[in-house]
Amino acid sequence: MNKETGMESWELLARIVETGDATLIESYLDGLSPNETARAISRISPEDQNRLFALLDPEEAAGVLREIPDAQAADVMEELPADTAAAILSAARSDDQADLVAELGDEEAEAIIDRMAPARAAGLRKLLTYPPDTAGGIMITEFLAYRDSLLGRDLVDDLETHRDEYADISVQYMYVVDKDEKLKGVLRMRDLVFPPKTKPISETMITDPMSVEVDQTLHELELFFERHALLGVPVVDSNGCLLGVVRRSDVEEAVAKRSQRQFLSFSGIVGGEEFRSMPLLSRAGRRLSWLSINIVLNIIAASVIAMYQDTLAAVIALAVFLPMISDMSGCSGNQAVAVSMRELSIGLVRPNEVLRVFGKEIAVGILNGIVLGALLGGVAILWKGNAYLGLVVGVALAANTIVAVSLGGLLPLVLKRMKLDPALVSGPVLTTVTDMCGFFIVLSLATVLLGRLTG
């Protein structure tokens, strides 16, 4: 909130947009942090959003869109006239272009790309053919490349002549290619501090430069930058031709995005980001798609209880313990899921090391199962004064904790081998299996000991 006027940033932004003064809008947005920009834009009306982006020049508009989350930027783009959207997209950096288009609907994306200049459209279409979590999907295509025969002096001249033009390009490295565009070497800015001016740059460059292939995965890129203290690496095709550059910061951004997606899937937000500025029906519908799978799984699990209605009718106190056994097994199992997901993500465990994880988890399950079972059994005895009730409830919780902890530890490994997303699938599978198992143990034990429980 603005302390002087008492107005929220979006109220002020809406007023400024109404003036139609592009310079005023630019200088106001320049003063906001990226978070505040995202907030202000998400809160003004769709009409004001349209007006705002139509008023700004495309370069400036692309800069503003870069500061807000991709899903939100795509929502804004879809509302704009296709020509305006195409101009803004053309002004964006290559990797931002690809990220934005990935969030657009297919039809909207086509309509916008069709209106871009043919060369840019072709470049973007080419970029879009690479899967998002690969070097091709992460790289930028803005870089400096020079022929190997160029003289050192001419390179320095070129840099000085195009100083302004190159200002937007990150020139930590310059790449050297042969006549077939094959990558031959790399020059660092520091190599130009004392350049041999009258020799071809092929004599100054670092030869045999490191590079990655266009189809290498995000995980491989992470490992590459872990091992090499570089700011960027050239991307080549299978012939060794230079296609683009993957920067360290782009890899870090992609990793951060992946862990956000993981956190959201883990909590049942599926199909990408949800922001509260999105339409109600789409928010409710996407959440419901996940909930409806869960309710079916819940009904299946509860059917175990339905088979033991006579036992329940005889010992009604059991009904009090069923939800607790279900919830506690979920908690114990989820801890093991989290440790496995973390160990998998940093490579401390491999998906095929099922036995090792089982051994490590069952030990924790037995220890914690005994403690929790004794605790709940004790509460049952104190409450009803029946040692057998305590025995049934305690043994059931102990046994089910062992099941939940070992299953929770193994699930992410097994799902990973089945190419399923552990963040998405572990939770529902764990809950369903441990519910069924827990209900079965407590109710079948109670059925066997029915005489003692009702005596």
Added chain:
Amino acid sequence: MNKETGMESWELLARIVETGDATLIESYLDGLSPNETARAISRISPEDQNRLFALLDPEEAAGVLREIPDAQAADVMEELPADTAAAILSAARSDDQADLVAELGDEEAEAIIDRMAPARAAGLRKLLTYPPDTAGGIMITEFLAYRDSLLGRDLVDDLETHRDEYADISVQYMYVVDKDEKLKGVLRMRDLVFPPKTKPISETMITDPMSVEVDQTLHELELFFERHALLGVPVVDSNGCLLGVVRRSDVEEAVAKRSQRQFLSFSGIVGGEEFRSMPLLSRAGRRLSWLSINIVLNIIAASVIAMYQDTLAAVIALAVFLPMISDMSGCSGNQAVAVSMRELSIGLVRPNEVLRVFGKEIAVGILNGIVLGALLGGVAILWKGNAYLGLVVGVALAANTIVAVSLGGLLPLVLKRMKLDPALVSGPVLTTVTDMCGFFIVLSLATVLLGRLTG
């Protein structure tokens, strides 16, 4: 696994350590990726770990420790003789030193720091006084700073003379200070491509350089690097004196660590990382500390059921639906928690915007509550042929979904304002409240309609 020998990397490492040949160990570890290094070291015996780090020279050992997670590295350090540990710690980079010491026990840390050279120990102790998630806690103290009166030629000479020594220091920027160590300017490597050699560097440098204060928070640093395309920023104290440099990559690393901690807390792994190479009792105990809070909360929630035993005895079918209502409300509520946490983290919502979030969430809660309630009510009617049972179950699930979704949306905001960790506290509070509320709604409704349900 090594394809030729069929041996796992740690089996090979253990054998190589037994040879006692430091060069062999170094070249073997150099060939492993950081993930594989962490894995191999975590799997060899504590004795072999000791032998390994005692054999390597401290520089090399510090490099290896850098590649494995801090918690694991600290475990290794604690097992080493304090002199060896001190030598390794001295060889590590300043920010790694601070991260490592933060994971050590207080006594172990003291014993190791006491054995470092006095100047280094003092530097490290100074670094440790800064809170971890601030500029002081994240900065490195290895940087190049020159007096403003130095001539351009002398600076270039210094760089050439110390080329090897400076190789480890990231020299994207050099800093210029006055006689009181006050930050006066910044030089980029590219400014040295055409340096005015006979003039003092104060004439070439960028004056009024950007800087951050030593107590700025991680969040403020994130915003700083979002706004400014810089690789690093100098850190100054309240007098403007240069203390260190925060690099973009360090901020990204700190943010990634924070989101890992968040994911683990969210799943009930509290008090830092858990790896399966840690001792069983400490793993089980830490998980149990979280589970025992949950079981108490569960007992409190279940006490609501205990108050309605007569109703349950009369309509035993209700016992089948209790765990489902508990579980489904947890699912719906957690979705809202995740959206709030995500919106809070990117600043789309502020902790005081309770009304906005409530309005947005209650709408989703009503829609999804009606759909889920109708579904579960329908199942109840199909199963027992009693429309009133369907009504009770359906209305209870609908009402409790509304409660869970609005509460889930609000909890992270409220907890944030109370300075509690939403990732840690949201889950248990949400489950307990929605369980109590759900059990109460279904059982009190059933009590009112008891005649119709048993008829």
